[in-house]
Amino acid sequence: MGRKRTKSGKIRLTEVAKLAGVSPITASRFFRNPSALSLSKRERVDSAVKELGYVPNLAARALASHRTEVIGVVIPSLTNSVFADVLRGIYDASEQSRYSIQLANTRYSILQEEKLLRLFRAQKPAGLIVTGINQTPESRNVLETMDCPVTQIMEIGDSPVDMMVGFSHYDASFAAISHILEQGRRRIGFLGARMDPRVQRRFDGYRDAMKAVSLFDPNLVVTTTVPTTVTLGGTLFADLLAQAPDIDAVFCVNDDLALGVLFECQRRQISVPGHMAIVGFNDLEFMASAVPSLSSVRTNRYEMGRHAITMVIDAIEGRRPQQPVLDLGFQLMIRDSSMPPTA
Amino acid sequence: MGRKRTKSGKIRLTEVAKLAGVSPITASRFFRNPSALSLSKRERVDSAVKELGYVPNLAARALASHRTEVIGVVIPSLTNSVFADVLRGIYDASEQSRYSIQLANTRYSILQEEKLLRLFRAQKPAGLIVTGINQTPESRNVLETMDCPVTQIMEIGDSPVDMMVGFSHYDASFAAISHILEQGRRRIGFLGARMDPRVQRRFDGYRDAMKAVSLFDPNLVVTTTVPTTVTLGGTLFADLLAQAPDIDAVFCVNDDLALGVLFECQRRQISVPGHMAIVGFNDLEFMASAVPSLSSVRTNRYEMGRHAITMVIDAIEGRRPQQPVLDLGFQLMIRDSSMPPTA
DNA sequence: ACAATTATTGACAGCGCTACCATCGCATTG
DNA sequence: CAATGCGATGGTAGCGCTGTCAATAATTGT
Structure with a gap:
């Protein structure tokens, strides 16, 4: 065929663009904002992607854009079935989105929580979900300088870092x-x-x-x-x-x-x-x-997970909720x- | 001070290297293979890192090295407390390592499993843990072309993709x-x-x-x-x-x-x-x-998780187990x- | 003492993608 | 009809790090 590939045989965006007869940047926009392309180019890029089996390189994207599509979730326990239900809600609602979930487990240790939050900040997540409202001052500070939407879950209180969903x-x-x-x-x-x-x-x-x-x-x-x-x-x-x-x-x-x-x-x-x-x-x-x-x-745990992740994704994409604190109540x-x- | 920084105020490896009086590549090695550095340089880089509060950019590292430090874990359910125990073992044993865990939930759907495995392959994980031995031919193929250690857990069988830990x-x-x-x-x-x-x-x-x-x-x-x-x-x-x-x-x-x-x-x-x-x-x-x-x-679920992640990490780092299938038995x-x- | 070997270190050239800004064409307006 | 605006597209220049390989310093054997 003579189609250009890197040594590893991987197909890059450049190859897709070439096949589609557009510039690489246009091909790039196809993934990030398809509505900005004219219909004809969109179709051409689409078929080129399919023909070549192109898969975007997420690391390159993250490096170039200074963003990732990872939403961090910090919970205190994996064994507690309460959190299993919350997680189910989170995963269910995240699957339709482009974001992937990165789970971190504090094991109810506030020091571990500080460490994990610092790690997350370094990874520049697109959003963050954390459990509870009793962060240490240090953790609170990390959250406030996180530069992405943050939702606290499981309970509600007065001063949200950003958003909250839970109950009293x-x-x-x-x-x-x-x-x-x-x-x-x-x-x-x-x-x-x-x-x-x-x-x-x-x-x-x-x-x-x-x-x-x-x-x-x-x-x-x-x-x-x-x-x-x-x-x-x-x-x-x-x-x-x-x-x-x-x-x-x-x-x-x-x-x-x-x-x-x-x-x-x-x-x-x-x-x-x-x-x-x-x-x-x-x-x-x-x-x-x-x-x-x-x-x-x-307690509405599954719904809590769903709402939390939905609020975070909405906020990432600029749709901030009218009221940042959501009380899901209890029966x-x-x-x-x-x-x-x-x- | 006059210390060089990027516009965002982020500290890069170059700054660390400059402060430590070494080349960037040496500073890079400090993180990946410290034993290759002489003691004096190691100490100089170490203190420079601490002084500047340097945090490596994982995306840049992944892009340059064609590798990540993510281990994927594919399980069929988050609610089932059986998997909660396995996950606890996985997270516990992974915390001391440099690897982070990326969880994916198939909800017992083999189609979902295929999709997730393909996604993982695109992300080039350092290793993978998957549940069970009944993958579809397509999934099996993805696993075999995964180019990283793979451990199947929960049960054991004859033809492991790579490694296995479970019981009959x-x-x-x-x-x-x-x-x-x-x-x-x-x-x-x-x-x-x-x-x-x-x-x-x-x-x-x-x-x-x-x-x-x-x-x-x-x-x-x-x-x-x-x-x-x-x-x-x-x-x-x-x-x-x-x-x-x-x-x-x-x-x-x-x-x-x-x-x-x-x-x-x-x-x-x-x-x-x-x-x-x-x-x-x-x-x-x-x-x-x-x-x-x-x-x-x-069933020894926690141990299964621990062994699975340990086997994967060992394999990533070149220490392949003498026998790829581990039977944890039952009582x-x-x-x-x-x-x-x-x- | 000198060649051979090994431990340390550095220069260079990208990895694959996107931000930024410029450009082009076309429709709208006074 | 020129001035204006806007949507669509492309060129350039990195993002921050590491692979490769060469260069240098330290160590060893004979």
Whole structure:
């Protein structure tokens, strides 16, 4: 054929342009802003691209344009299925776009987060999604000098770095406790693990809801910084029973703990909800299926991911949202485990 | 000061070299192969880098070197906690290295997988990890022309594209059924969802184990291509009971189904293990905690991730493993749910 | 002591693409 | 009809780094 190629056999934009009978820059525009080309050239370039099987060199593009098409996502855990759902939303919505996702995992370490944010800044991402609103001053500073749209997810607060999508953990927790109180329970225990900032706010909601009716008692609270497991739910519940044997309900900061509590109740033959109400948080799929079905606070994680990535992409492309903070709310899923006690 | 900078204020390697009093190429080597520098130059460059806060431009490096330091990871699901564990192993082991991870999610679609693999090939990753051994011929071809180390994970088979780390789903399943048979059960049901290739092999193990003792009966099998949930476990179990009311055990292709079966037994007041044995697969954390505790097949997911990424990185850096296929095996976790039946 | 070998270092020439600005043609306007 | 504006296109000049290979310095063996 005699078609020009580099030694490696790779086809460059120049070859495409030559075949299409246009200048390289026009071929380049074909990819970045096709509407700027006349219809005839667009078609010519298109068929040349297809004929040669041309694939753009992303590194060259990034070097020349000082931009990338990578959106960074910083989350604290890969194992926590809460983030799996958020990620699913992010990946689903990003697939139709030209952007690719670069995941980074802080493992709940704020130092690790600082390090990863600095790394991202060096890579000049097109956008960034970070978890939570409790960055260190240093991390906050990196985010503010990031020179790209940033969305904080999982919760909402007053001073967004840029954009935010989440819900109020405090309100959700407060609402859950109010519901339990309405069922006539008085001694509502609190079980917390990991105790990251969002879990802390769930505790605050619990505490204030209890204080509002003068029922708060430190003996009702058992927390640990250890990561959550179902087994841990049982252990913490046993601790709680030991320090407050008269409890008639337990609010767990997540559903794994709640399931662990249910199993421990079964083991001890404590009737649920007859003698003990259980309410979890997140509304994982199994909650509805348990016997008895377990009440929980549904959080819109998939939607959170979708909205976050959509907001970032829109902002990258100049379509800034009219309001930077999006509250996705929550729903109380009231099931058998929080029905009123039997006399 | 008069120190040279580009318009954007960014510091380039040239500036570092100038400050250190060496040539740019020497400064470049400082990052890629520090041991090639004399101690004095190494120290001079090091302090220059620190003083200027230099950050390498990865795009320029990729363009000039025709390589990247990205390792692609292709998995079929983000929600499935099995992959969350594998990913945790991958991320943990990659953090000490210079390589970063690029995740891609096929959602169990082989077409999506083809597309993603082609995309990866265009990006010239340093290495690749893909799930399973059932690629389409087209995908297989892309993998073979990938020009970088490739590790297939989750299962093992005869013809690796390059390297493999996993275990035999067939053997694991066969062993689980043998165990149930040893407890004196005869009518062992099979519950399967999603039915991806690995689940299919678990079925094969079940079928052959049952056939080996002439107990196979198609009525004992209920499967669906729907994705797994706990709730689905209950539903499938109900179907199974309807078509084979005399079953005395259920083998579930994963733990979520097994939990759903347990809940359904509780709902129907079928005693476990008195009248029904339950065995799951994967040994998720909650299995040990359930009441009764649920037997399962432990798979070494975290280790699989660690080994896979380590093998890839080693291969990138020229340290090829002596044997390309690594079998991580499995462990039968025998718990209360598969104790012998009560008379 | 001198050639041979090895460890260090540097000069040069791009990698493949896009930013910037200039140009050209054509339609619109006074 | 010239002046003006605008959409479409192209030329030039790098982006910041590293591969290649040559040059120099240090070390060794005989």
